[in-house]
Amino acid sequence: MIRAAVRTPYIRACLNQTRTPLARKFIMSNATRSFVSSVEIPKLSDSSLFRNGAFINDEWITSDKTFSVVDPATGNEIGKLPEMGAQDTKKAIEAASDAFKTWSQTTGKQRHDLLKKWYDLTMESQSDLATILTWENGKAYAEAKGEIAYGASYFEWFAEEAVRSYGNVIPSHMPNQRFLTIKQPVGVVGIITPWNFPNAMITRKVGAALAAGCTVVIKPGAETPYSALALCELAQRAGIPKGVINVVTTDKSVAEVGTELCTNPIVKKISFTGSTPVGKLLMSQSSGTMKKVSMELGGNAPFIVFDDADVDAAVEGALACKFRGSGQTCVCANRIYVQKGIYPLFASRLAEKVSKFNVGHGFNPDTTHGPLINDKAIEKVKRHLDDAVSKGGELLVGGKHLGGNFFEPAVITGMTSEMAIAGEETFGPIAGIFEFQTEEEVLALANNTEFGLASYFYSRDIGRIWRMAEKLETGMVGANSPILSSCYTPFGGIKESGMGREGSMYGLDDYMNIKYINMGGL
Numbered sequence: 001m002i003r004a005a006v007r008t009p010y011i012r013a014c015l016n017q018t019r020t021p022l023a024r025k026f027i028m029s030n031a032t033r034s035f036v037s038s039v040e041i042p043k044l045s046d047s048s049l050f051r052n053g054a055f056i057n058d059e060w061i062t063s064d065k066t067f068s069v070v071d072p073a074t075g076n077e078i079g080k081l082p083e084m085g086a087q088d089t090k091k092a093i094e095a096a097s098d099a100f101k102t103w104s105q106t107t108g109k110q111r112h113d114l115l116k117k118w119y120d121l122t123m124e125s126q127s128d129l130a131t132i133l134t135w136e137n138g139k140a141y142a143e144a145k146g147e148i149a150y151g152a153s154y155f156e157w158f159a160e161e162a163v164r165s166y167g168n169v170i171p172s173h174m175p176n177q178r179f180l181t182i183k184q185p186v187g188v189v190g191i192i193t194p195w196n197f198p199n200a201m202i203t204r205k206v207g208a209a210l211a212a213g214c215t216v217v218i219k220p221g222a223e224t225p226y227s228a229l230a231l232c233e234l235a236q237r238a239g240i241p242k243g244v245i246n247v248v249t250t251d252k253s254v255a256e257v258g259t260e261l262c263t264n265p266i267v268k269k270i271s272f273t274g275s276t277p278v279g280k281l282l283m284s285q286s287s288g289t290m291k292k293v294s295m296e297l298g299g300n301a302p303f304i305v306f307d308d309a310d311v312d313a314a315v316e317g318a319l320a321c322k323f324r325g326s327g328q329t330c331v332c333a334n335r336i337y338v339q340k341g342i343y344p345l346f347a348s349r350l351a352e353k354v355s356k357f358n359v360g361h362g363f364n365p366d367t368t369h370g371p372l373i374n375d376k377a378i379e380k381v382k383r384h385l386d387d388a389v390s391k392g393g394e395l396l397v398g399g400k401h402l403g404g405n406f407f408e409p410a411v412i413t414g415m416t417s418e419m420a421i422a423g424e425e426t427f428g429p430i431a432g433i434f435e436f437q438t439e440e441e442v443l444a445l446a447n448n449t450e451f452g453l454a455s456y457f458y459s460r461d462i463g464r465i466w467r468m469a470e471k472l473e474t475g476m477v478g479a480n481s482p483i484l485s486s487c488y489t490p491f492g493g494i495k496e497s498g499m500g501r502e503g504s505m506y507g508l509d510d511y512m513n514i515k516y517i518n519m520g521g522l
């Protein structure tokens with residue numbers, strides 16, 4: 001059995017910060033503190049990217065009623081932002097509605113130029129934006145920089161799509177009539193985004209919305225609003241007109257803000273990334289005014305390794321797929337199925353690699369994996385780990401709660417369908433490995449879930465590659481490929497993982513209505 005080397009010396013949280021402590025429950029034992037050395041939060045080279053206000057109608061709004069945003073690595077307060085509710089949301093919607101009158105009349109080329117400028121400014125500020133992102137989300141700084149580039153790519157992609165929203169001329173069956181379609185922006189869009197990708201989940205929605213000619217009201221994750229506000233600062237500098245982008249900040253009143261966005265008749269579309277239960281609630285609230293919806297919801301991705309796979313490639317793939325963002329992505333491998341013949345080899349190689357991870361503060365250059373987002377996330381991974389071990393799973397490496405929001409990435413073998421990980425998205429750094437014997441068996445296991453976002457498999461048999469790719473019931477399939485996301489390709493799920501596609505040649509359509517025009521009497 002492989003045991004993790006003690007990971008704790010690698011923790012480098014910044015405990016020297018003199019900031020208002022602990023807005024949320026954050027317990028780091030003295031034992032953990034004692035081996036933690038100080039990490040400085042890097043200074044922003046452009047401090048005006050850190051905005052302490054919500055953004056409505058081109059104005060930065062402050063308030064006496066605030067909520068705290070905290071560094072998940074230390075629990076120290078980063079800043080305070082307005083705690084907004086339904087009235088503020090209404091104002092933001094009205095601003096977006098006014099702006100829509102002119103923004104929807106701009107040409108694709110004008111929108112292209114502004115989005116391209118926003119892209120350039122975002123990339124010029126990549127380091128500062130990554131600093132803000134690591135600070136509020138916790139992910140390792142190098143990964144945060146990657147997210148900024150990934151996020152910005154949606155501005156560039158949709159800038160280029162803005163000039164290509166073609167309609168059609170439909171061959172007529174009537175001698176004196178002609179038929180055509182044009183595409184028009186849906187209107188004001190309500191955008192609700194999570195904390196796990198504080199930048200990219202906003203850019204891939206807002207890039208598409210703006211390119212289509214829509215205006216937006218964004219409700220970012222309460223844990224990570226500063227990344228959204230920094231993007232607004234850059235949008236303002238790029239010259240994106242007043243009211244086109246609005247950000248409402250809230251923590252406690254999130255339900256009130258969500259309800260206003262979903263029920264206000266001015267809002268014509270809701271685009272949400274988050275959990276399936278919340279997605280269902282937002283959809284039902286949106287039904288009263290028959291809004292268009294895009295839902296990018298939970299996953300429970302199978303990651304399948306066949307005996308004929310390149311085992312090293314599969315191990316590297318599992319590391320990238322399972323542990324990206326410390327396992328806090330909706331496309332992360334959740335159930336790793338390995339065929340009997342290579343099971344022990346795969347498991348021991350994976351465990352060995354995982355034992356080399358360095359858990360620590362995202363600003364420590366040695367850190368490969370930062371903290372989880374909060375104590376709820378820690379509770380969930382602990383519950384999943386305890387459940388698996390209590391039902392006979394063997395912990396090969398990691399699995400220790402290191403205090404605060406730090407958790408050692410873990411590998412467990414001997415997983416069975418009775419364990420919580422088989423049915424529930426862990427959203428954390430636990431790789432649970434299940435053994436299987438046949439292709440039919442694993443396909444049935446993989447599809448035995450209400451979720452259908454992403455799936456992955458490793459095989460070198462071309463026939464099997466086609467069969468699996470076609471039969472896996474998910475919106476996205478990685479065949480010998482562990483990372484699916486890019487601005488060029490359609491991101492989205494089926495079943496209870498949602499509907500709509502983000503990015504790609506399809507992404508703009510989710511923000512447009514097709515209008516059919518019948519020209520008669522010719």
Ligand code: SIN
Pocket residue numbers: 196197200273328329330331485
């Ligand atoms: C998500 O986890 O919600 C998105 C992941 C991605 O864009 O790759």
